[in-house]
Amino acid sequence: MRRTRGPLLACVVAGIAAAPFAHTQPATRSQPGAFSVVEATIPQMQAALRAGRVTSRELVTQYLVRIGLYEDQLHAVLTVNSRALEEAGERDRERAAGRVRGPLHGIPIAVKDNVLTHDIVTTGGALAFIGYMPPYDATLLKNLRETGAVIIVKTTMTELANWVAGAPTPMPGNYNAVRGFAFNPYDPRSDPREGTGDGRPVMGTGGSSSGAGTAMSFWAANVGTETSGSILSPSNQNMLAGIKPTVGRVSRYGVIPISADQDTAGPMARSVTDAAILLGALEGAAVDPNDPATTKCPPVRDYAPHLKTDGLKGARIGIPRAFFYDRRWFRGPRMLAAG
Secondary structure (H helix, E strand, O other): OOOOOOHHHHHHHHHHHHOOHHHOOOOOOOOOOOOOOOOOOHHHHHHHHHHOOOOHHHHHHHHHHHHHHHHHHHOOEEEEOOOHHHHHHHHHHHHHOOOOOOOOOOOEEEEEOOEOOOOOOOOOOOHHHOOOOOOOOOHHHHHHHHOOOEEEEEEOOOHHHHOOOOOOOOOOOOEEOOOEEOOOOOOOOEOOOOOOOOOOEOOOOOOOOOOHHHHOOOOOEEEEEEOOOOOHHHHHHOOOEEOOOOOOOOOOOOEOOOOOOOOEEEEEEOOHHHHHHHHHHHOOOOOOOOOHHHHHOOOOOOOHHHOOOOOOOOOOOOOOOOOOOOOOOEEOOEEOOOO
Protein backbone atom coordinates (compact mmCIF):
# COMPACT_ATOMS: atom_id res chain seq x y z
CA MET A 1 0.00 0.00 0.00
CA ARG A 2 1.40 3.37 -0.95
CA ARG A 3 1.34 5.97 1.78
CA THR A 4 1.23 9.56 0.57
CA ARG A 5 0.93 12.98 2.09
CA GLY A 6 -2.70 14.00 1.91
CA PRO A 7 -5.01 16.78 3.14
CA LEU A 8 -4.09 16.06 6.78
CA LEU A 9 -0.45 17.03 6.39
CA ALA A 10 -1.34 19.88 4.09
CA CYS A 11 -3.43 21.23 6.98
CA VAL A 12 -0.46 20.88 9.35
CA VAL A 13 1.88 22.71 7.01
CA ALA A 14 -0.67 25.42 6.25
CA GLY A 15 -1.36 25.95 9.95
CA ILE A 16 2.32 26.40 10.74
CA ALA A 17 2.89 28.65 7.76
CA ALA A 18 0.05 30.91 8.87
CA ALA A 19 1.71 31.48 12.26
CA PRO A 20 4.30 34.23 12.83
CA PHE A 21 7.74 33.09 11.71
CA ALA A 22 9.15 33.26 15.22
CA HIS A 23 6.88 30.40 16.18
CA THR A 24 7.78 28.14 13.26
CA GLN A 25 11.28 27.35 14.50
CA PRO A 26 11.16 24.41 16.91
CA ALA A 27 13.55 24.67 19.81
CA THR A 28 16.32 22.10 19.96
CA ARG A 29 18.71 21.12 22.70
CA SER A 30 21.59 22.43 20.60
CA GLN A 31 20.34 25.98 21.20
CA PRO A 32 21.41 27.50 24.55
CA GLY A 33 18.54 27.36 27.02
CA ALA A 34 16.07 26.10 24.41
CA PHE A 35 13.36 23.61 25.28
CA SER A 36 12.64 20.55 23.14
CA VAL A 37 9.42 18.56 23.25
CA VAL A 38 11.21 15.33 22.28
CA GLU A 39 10.73 12.88 25.16
CA ALA A 40 9.70 15.76 27.43
CA THR A 41 7.41 14.92 30.35
CA ILE A 42 4.43 16.96 31.48
CA PRO A 43 6.20 18.16 34.67
CA GLN A 44 9.18 19.25 32.55
CA MET A 45 6.85 21.22 30.27
CA GLN A 46 5.08 22.74 33.26
CA ALA A 47 8.39 23.85 34.74
CA ALA A 48 9.58 25.32 31.43
CA LEU A 49 6.28 27.21 30.99
CA ARG A 50 6.49 28.64 34.51
CA ALA A 51 10.10 29.70 33.98
CA GLY A 52 9.32 31.35 30.65
CA ARG A 53 11.68 29.04 28.75
CA VAL A 54 8.91 28.11 26.36
CA THR A 55 5.34 29.11 25.55
CA SER A 56 2.38 26.86 24.93
CA ARG A 57 2.25 28.15 21.37
CA GLU A 58 5.87 27.08 20.88
CA LEU A 59 5.09 23.63 22.28
CA VAL A 60 2.23 23.22 19.81
CA THR A 61 4.40 24.46 16.95
CA GLN A 62 7.17 21.99 17.75
CA TYR A 63 4.66 19.15 17.85
CA LEU A 64 3.03 20.23 14.58
CA VAL A 65 6.45 20.29 12.92
CA ARG A 66 7.12 16.74 14.12
CA ILE A 67 3.69 15.64 12.85
CA GLY A 68 4.44 17.24 9.50
CA LEU A 69 7.80 15.46 9.29
CA TYR A 70 6.89 11.97 10.48
CA GLU A 71 3.12 11.44 10.36
CA ASP A 72 3.32 10.05 6.84
CA GLN A 73 5.24 7.09 8.27
CA LEU A 74 2.90 6.42 11.20
CA HIS A 75 -0.71 7.40 10.38
CA ALA A 76 -1.25 8.26 14.05
CA VAL A 77 -3.49 11.26 13.30
CA LEU A 78 -6.97 11.50 11.84
CA THR A 79 -7.63 15.23 12.27
CA VAL A 80 -5.45 18.15 13.34
CA ASN A 81 -7.20 20.79 15.41
CA SER A 82 -7.04 23.85 13.15
CA ARG A 83 -7.34 26.10 16.23
CA ALA A 84 -4.55 24.47 18.25
CA LEU A 85 -2.16 27.40 17.83
CA GLU A 86 -4.92 29.87 18.64
CA GLU A 87 -5.93 27.95 21.76
CA ALA A 88 -2.30 27.72 22.86
CA GLY A 89 -1.98 31.48 22.47
CA GLU A 90 -5.06 31.94 24.68
CA ARG A 91 -3.47 29.76 27.38
CA ASP A 92 -0.28 31.83 27.13
CA ARG A 93 -2.22 35.06 27.65
CA GLU A 94 -4.03 33.56 30.62
CA ARG A 95 -0.72 32.51 32.16
CA ALA A 96 0.73 35.98 31.62
CA ALA A 97 -2.31 37.41 33.42
CA GLY A 98 -1.72 35.11 36.39
CA ARG A 99 -4.49 32.63 35.61
CA VAL A 100 -3.46 28.98 35.41
CA ARG A 101 -6.44 26.69 34.94
CA GLY A 102 -4.88 23.46 36.17
CA PRO A 103 -2.13 20.86 35.77
CA LEU A 104 -2.48 20.69 31.98
CA HIS A 105 -2.53 24.44 31.33
CA GLY A 106 -1.03 24.94 27.89
CA ILE A 107 -0.06 21.27 27.46
CA PRO A 108 -0.89 19.70 24.04
CA ILE A 109 -2.97 16.53 24.43
CA ALA A 110 -4.36 14.19 21.76
CA VAL A 111 -7.81 12.59 21.98
CA LYS A 112 -9.05 9.42 20.34
CA ASP A 113 -11.43 10.08 17.45
CA ASN A 114 -14.42 8.39 19.09
CA VAL A 115 -14.57 11.22 21.65
CA LEU A 116 -17.07 13.89 20.52
CA THR A 117 -15.68 17.38 19.97
CA HIS A 118 -18.01 20.16 18.83
CA ASP A 119 -15.22 22.05 17.04
CA ILE A 120 -13.15 19.19 15.58
CA VAL A 121 -14.44 16.57 13.14
CA THR A 122 -15.20 13.23 14.81
CA THR A 123 -15.23 10.17 12.53
CA GLY A 124 -14.57 7.11 14.67
CA GLY A 125 -12.47 6.05 11.69
CA ALA A 126 -15.60 5.43 9.61
CA LEU A 127 -16.25 6.80 6.12
CA ALA A 128 -19.87 7.33 7.11
CA PHE A 129 -18.80 10.05 9.58
CA ILE A 130 -16.29 11.96 7.46
CA GLY A 131 -16.94 15.64 8.01
CA TYR A 132 -19.23 15.02 11.01
CA MET A 133 -19.08 17.88 13.51
CA PRO A 134 -20.81 16.82 16.74
CA PRO A 135 -23.24 19.29 18.36
CA TYR A 136 -21.61 18.98 21.81
CA ASP A 137 -18.40 17.96 23.59
CA ALA A 138 -17.86 14.76 25.53
CA THR A 139 -17.69 15.42 29.26
CA LEU A 140 -14.07 14.29 29.43
CA LEU A 141 -13.21 16.81 26.69
CA LYS A 142 -14.76 19.63 28.74
CA ASN A 143 -12.77 18.47 31.77
CA LEU A 144 -9.52 18.53 29.81
CA ARG A 145 -10.09 22.05 28.56
CA GLU A 146 -11.12 23.24 32.02
CA THR A 147 -7.71 22.13 33.29
CA GLY A 148 -6.03 24.07 30.49
CA ALA A 149 -5.20 21.33 27.99
CA VAL A 150 -4.77 22.24 24.33
CA ILE A 151 -6.40 19.56 22.15
CA ILE A 152 -3.93 19.22 19.29
CA VAL A 153 -5.33 16.29 17.25
CA LYS A 154 -7.85 13.48 17.12
CA THR A 155 -5.96 10.18 16.88
CA THR A 156 -6.49 7.24 14.59
CA MET A 157 -8.18 4.07 15.79
CA THR A 158 -9.51 0.72 14.68
CA GLU A 159 -12.68 1.62 12.81
CA LEU A 160 -15.46 2.23 15.37
CA ALA A 161 -13.15 0.60 17.94
CA ASN A 162 -13.41 -2.81 16.21
CA TRP A 163 -17.14 -3.03 16.78
CA VAL A 164 -18.14 -3.45 13.14
CA ALA A 165 -16.40 -6.67 12.09
CA GLY A 166 -15.94 -9.99 13.88
CA ALA A 167 -15.08 -13.58 13.03
CA PRO A 168 -14.38 -14.97 10.53
CA THR A 169 -13.14 -11.68 9.02
CA PRO A 170 -12.29 -9.39 11.96
CA MET A 171 -11.24 -5.80 11.53
CA PRO A 172 -7.40 -5.58 11.50
CA GLY A 173 -5.99 -3.83 14.55
CA ASN A 174 -5.64 -0.04 14.18
CA TYR A 175 -7.02 -0.02 10.65
CA ASN A 176 -9.79 2.27 9.50
CA ALA A 177 -11.19 3.25 6.13
CA VAL A 178 -10.36 6.93 6.69
CA ARG A 179 -6.60 6.64 7.28
CA GLY A 180 -5.67 3.03 6.60
CA PHE A 181 -3.27 1.15 8.86
CA ALA A 182 -1.36 2.87 11.65
CA PHE A 183 2.31 2.00 12.18
CA ASN A 184 4.49 1.41 15.20
CA PRO A 185 7.26 4.03 15.61
CA TYR A 186 9.71 1.33 16.67
CA ASP A 187 9.45 -0.30 13.23
CA PRO A 188 7.17 1.66 10.88
CA ARG A 189 7.29 -0.74 7.94
CA SER A 190 4.62 -2.61 6.09
CA ASP A 191 4.80 -6.38 6.59
CA PRO A 192 6.88 -7.67 3.66
CA ARG A 193 5.85 -11.33 3.93
CA GLU A 194 3.81 -13.05 1.27
CA GLY A 195 0.14 -13.27 2.09
CA THR A 196 0.18 -10.05 4.12
CA GLY A 197 0.48 -7.58 1.26
CA ASP A 198 -2.49 -5.51 2.36
CA GLY A 199 -0.30 -2.83 3.93
CA ARG A 200 -0.53 -3.96 7.55
CA PRO A 201 2.43 -3.05 9.78
CA VAL A 202 5.27 -5.45 10.45
CA MET A 203 5.00 -4.52 14.14
CA GLY A 204 1.51 -3.99 15.50
CA THR A 205 0.42 -0.86 17.33
CA GLY A 206 -1.55 -2.86 19.87
CA GLY A 207 -5.12 -1.74 19.34
CA SER A 208 -7.40 1.12 18.55
CA SER A 209 -6.06 3.85 20.86
CA SER A 210 -3.10 5.34 19.02
CA GLY A 211 -0.12 5.56 21.36
CA ALA A 212 2.24 5.80 18.40
CA GLY A 213 2.08 9.59 18.41
CA THR A 214 2.84 9.82 22.12
CA ALA A 215 5.86 7.54 21.70
CA MET A 216 6.97 9.68 18.73
CA SER A 217 6.62 12.97 20.65
CA PHE A 218 3.75 14.24 18.52
CA TRP A 219 2.02 15.46 21.72
CA ALA A 220 2.54 15.22 25.47
CA ALA A 221 0.07 12.36 26.10
CA ASN A 222 -3.13 10.95 24.62
CA VAL A 223 -6.57 9.87 25.72
CA GLY A 224 -7.51 6.32 24.76
CA THR A 225 -10.71 4.37 25.29
CA GLU A 226 -10.96 0.71 26.12
CA THR A 227 -13.57 -1.97 26.06
CA SER A 228 -11.13 -4.81 26.39
CA GLY A 229 -7.51 -3.94 25.66
CA SER A 230 -7.45 -0.69 23.68
CA ILE A 231 -5.57 1.27 26.34
CA LEU A 232 -3.40 -1.43 27.87
CA SER A 233 -2.35 -3.18 24.66
CA PRO A 234 -1.21 -0.11 22.66
CA SER A 235 0.54 1.20 25.76
CA ASN A 236 2.45 -2.07 25.94
CA GLN A 237 3.28 -2.08 22.21
CA ASN A 238 4.47 1.54 22.22
CA MET A 239 6.40 1.48 25.53
CA LEU A 240 3.95 3.76 27.34
CA ALA A 241 2.25 3.90 30.73
CA GLY A 242 -1.47 3.31 30.33
CA ILE A 243 -4.29 3.23 32.87
CA LYS A 244 -7.70 1.66 32.37
CA PRO A 245 -9.79 3.30 35.12
CA THR A 246 -12.73 1.72 36.89
CA VAL A 247 -15.87 2.28 34.83
CA GLY A 248 -17.39 5.51 36.11
CA ARG A 249 -14.20 7.23 37.18
CA VAL A 250 -14.13 9.03 33.81
CA SER A 251 -17.47 9.98 32.29
CA ARG A 252 -18.49 7.99 29.22
CA TYR A 253 -20.88 10.68 28.00
CA GLY A 254 -20.03 11.72 24.47
CA VAL A 255 -17.83 8.70 23.68
CA ILE A 256 -18.98 6.40 20.86
CA PRO A 257 -19.94 3.25 22.83
CA ILE A 258 -19.56 -0.49 22.53
CA SER A 259 -20.25 -2.02 25.95
CA ALA A 260 -21.83 -0.03 28.79
CA ASP A 261 -20.31 -2.23 31.50
CA GLN A 262 -16.76 -2.19 30.09
CA ASP A 263 -16.15 1.02 28.15
CA THR A 264 -13.95 3.65 29.76
CA ALA A 265 -11.56 6.36 28.66
CA GLY A 266 -8.11 6.57 30.19
CA PRO A 267 -4.65 8.09 29.87
CA MET A 268 -1.69 6.92 27.80
CA ALA A 269 1.62 8.64 28.48
CA ARG A 270 5.38 8.16 28.52
CA SER A 271 5.57 7.92 32.33
CA VAL A 272 3.39 6.91 35.27
CA THR A 273 3.52 10.48 36.54
CA ASP A 274 2.24 11.84 33.22
CA ALA A 275 -0.53 9.24 33.16
CA ALA A 276 -1.56 10.15 36.72
CA ILE A 277 -1.73 13.86 35.82
CA LEU A 278 -3.86 13.14 32.76
CA LEU A 279 -6.15 10.78 34.68
CA GLY A 280 -6.88 13.49 37.23
CA ALA A 281 -7.67 15.96 34.47
CA LEU A 282 -10.09 13.52 32.81
CA GLU A 283 -12.19 13.31 35.96
CA GLY A 284 -14.87 15.87 36.65
CA ALA A 285 -15.09 17.85 39.87
CA ALA A 286 -18.54 16.39 40.44
CA VAL A 287 -20.86 13.61 39.32
CA ASP A 288 -21.80 13.80 35.63
CA PRO A 289 -25.62 13.72 35.43
CA ASN A 290 -25.28 12.27 31.93
CA ASP A 291 -23.42 9.18 33.18
CA PRO A 292 -24.87 7.44 36.26
CA ALA A 293 -21.73 5.31 36.63
CA THR A 294 -19.87 8.40 37.87
CA THR A 295 -21.91 8.26 41.09
CA LYS A 296 -19.94 5.16 42.07
CA CYS A 297 -16.51 6.83 41.85
CA PRO A 298 -16.02 9.99 43.92
CA PRO A 299 -13.47 12.11 42.03
CA VAL A 300 -9.87 12.19 43.19
CA ARG A 301 -8.47 14.55 40.52
CA ASP A 302 -5.01 14.81 42.10
CA TYR A 303 -3.16 11.50 42.06
CA ALA A 304 0.29 12.99 42.75
CA PRO A 305 0.17 12.19 46.49
CA HIS A 306 -0.32 8.53 45.58
CA LEU A 307 2.78 8.28 43.39
CA LYS A 308 5.63 6.32 44.98
CA THR A 309 9.12 6.85 43.64
CA ASP A 310 10.26 3.72 45.50
CA GLY A 311 7.31 1.65 44.34
CA LEU A 312 9.56 -0.91 42.62
CA LYS A 313 12.12 -1.10 45.41
CA GLY A 314 12.94 -4.76 46.01
CA ALA A 315 11.11 -5.92 42.88
CA ARG A 316 12.62 -8.78 40.89
CA ILE A 317 12.63 -8.47 37.11
CA GLY A 318 12.85 -11.56 34.92
CA ILE A 319 14.88 -11.47 31.69
CA PRO A 320 14.30 -14.21 29.04
CA ARG A 321 17.96 -14.68 28.12
CA ALA A 322 17.63 -17.86 26.05
CA PHE A 323 17.23 -17.00 22.35
CA PHE A 324 17.67 -13.30 23.21
CA TYR A 325 20.90 -12.59 25.08
CA ASP A 326 22.61 -15.82 26.12
CA ARG A 327 25.85 -16.30 24.17
CA ARG A 328 25.41 -20.06 24.37
CA TRP A 329 22.37 -19.67 22.17
CA PHE A 330 23.39 -16.78 19.95
CA ARG A 331 26.37 -16.69 17.59
CA GLY A 332 26.42 -13.70 15.28
CA PRO A 333 23.60 -13.68 12.74
CA ARG A 334 22.50 -17.28 13.33
CA MET A 335 20.60 -19.03 16.06
CA LEU A 336 22.21 -22.35 17.03
CA ALA A 337 20.11 -25.33 17.93
CA ALA A 338 20.34 -26.54 21.52
CA GLY A 339 22.66 -29.43 22.08
